[in-house]
Amino acid sequence: MADLFDIQLLHMTLRTVVPVLLAALGGALCERAGLFNVALEGMMLAGAFGAVVGSFFLGGAGWGVLAAIAAATAIGLILAVLSLNLRANEIVVGISLNLLVVGLTTFLMRVVLGATGTFHHPDLQGLPQWSPEWLQAVPVLGRLLSGHTPVVWAAYLAVPILTYFLFQTTIGLRLRAVGEHARAAQTLAVNPLRMQYLAVVLAGVLTGLAGAQLSLGQVRIFQENMTAGRGFIALVAVIFGRAHPTGVLLASLLFGLIDALGIRLQGVGLPSQVTGLLPFVVTLLTLVALRGRGLNRQGTA
Template sequence: MFFDSDLLLAAVGALTPILLAALGGAICERAGVFNIALEGTMLMGCFTAVAVSWFTGSPWLGVLVAALAAAAYSLILAVGAVTFKGDAVVLGVAMNLLAVGLTGFLLRTVFGVRGTFDDPELRGLGTIDIPLVQDIPFLGSVLSGHTGLTYLSWLTVDVAAVLLARHPWGLRLRGVGESPDAAATLGVSPVRYKYAAVLVSGALCGLAGAQLALGSVTLFTEDMTAGRGWIAVVAVMLGRALPVGVLLAGLLFGIAEAAGFRLQGLGLPQQATDAAPYVVTLIALFLTTAERRRRTRARTPSRTQPHAGVSEA
């Protein structure tokens, strides 16, 4: 069978880095900062996690430092877009390009290799088998046996949903994103909340990179994010910056990536299977844009129709 528990297990594993990065992008979006630097920030998290894990022998210390390093890297966006009012899109593209060059340079400087660093002494994140759940037919094999970061990403969705909908901090963050001047008149600092949103987004991208480098695989290769950060940006757009919507959009891309690997195992060319997530992205964007335009046309009255008062007269 093509669709089985192994396919869903792989889809959940592919979902985790996309989901963590997309949640960070959603928080930035709610604060009024369009963050397309998710790709580069994830890549910085990948390298930091591998480097710290290799030098210390502790993968979880690598996860922690990756989150801190990615948050520090995201300060480029915070300072440039919030403090100096620069273009967030231009800054995001520059950060993505900088991360590719910087991690490639550090790979040669720190490890003395080119392309890929793979060492038997490099320790990755172990998987967690949930008691009782793992014994449930079909469902147990899908929900159990993931890394701790996978379960943390599910918890983050719940926390972010409650935080943005009910907590005063989340409500103020949304107010800063929708109307910063009105928020400032109420004593809320837009700069402080935007900085906090960008830093949280960076930390989540660092966790996404750590999952990709120490959870999905146990190595670092140049540009190993391979467009997952851009897919996370699309997930934010499709999910309308809502945590649950981002989860559903990320799950769609995770299934597409897992299905691509399955098709590759069935004999399809690697180039075709690698394109599967991006094809799904284009189709989803096309359908979403078409639906939004249809709703806009439905809400806008036609200019050829007479006004209600004229027709009554």
């Protein structure tokens, strides 16, 4: 049991949690602005695909990251236009977008990349892993913190930055006000739509990074439906973390630890299906423990 929890496991947790964390931060921003974003899964998947296409065709992981952000933001903007401007049900739109992205990325993978199921290519540039010597020299922490991609660093830096943004800036204040009581905000000449669009675009950036980390960070492949429910776990992390960046970080770390532990246990002989369902069971149990005390939103079909 002792060798289950070691630096290696924590290192893996820090890394594997990043897509969920980034997506959940994006979801938290939307939630704060009053938009229940079920499309996180699709935005992240679009990001993962965009990253591979950008990196492959433009010849650099940096381009990949930009393309990932563009793709995820595009999906987010569709969500915003349909549910905010055209008043479609945000849950229906979110679900449909998730399905759209699964189909579209698979379709495009075949048309653009000429691959079925999984795309990998020796020329596909992944995100660099950052291991400066000075960092490696630090005991324990050095091993924990080196070998991560810049996106991993960005994800953890995003937590304090977003906390500052939400709670210390005027824009953050207005964004929260809109999410809490849009009509009251409107009476104070704060435009709710503008704040909600801002949240969606920021969520696009964050989920785009999440997708890039997924397809260019952990591995260097694109796989059909490779987000595999991470967007939904992120959604629960938003609820569990009460849409506060720190809370979201803690919730994501919990789920990430379970995930990493699962992968580790697989090595000990636990079937992959059991480790696969573990994060979902833990997620459900946290919801039960919350007993509706998290964010309480009701949608209708």
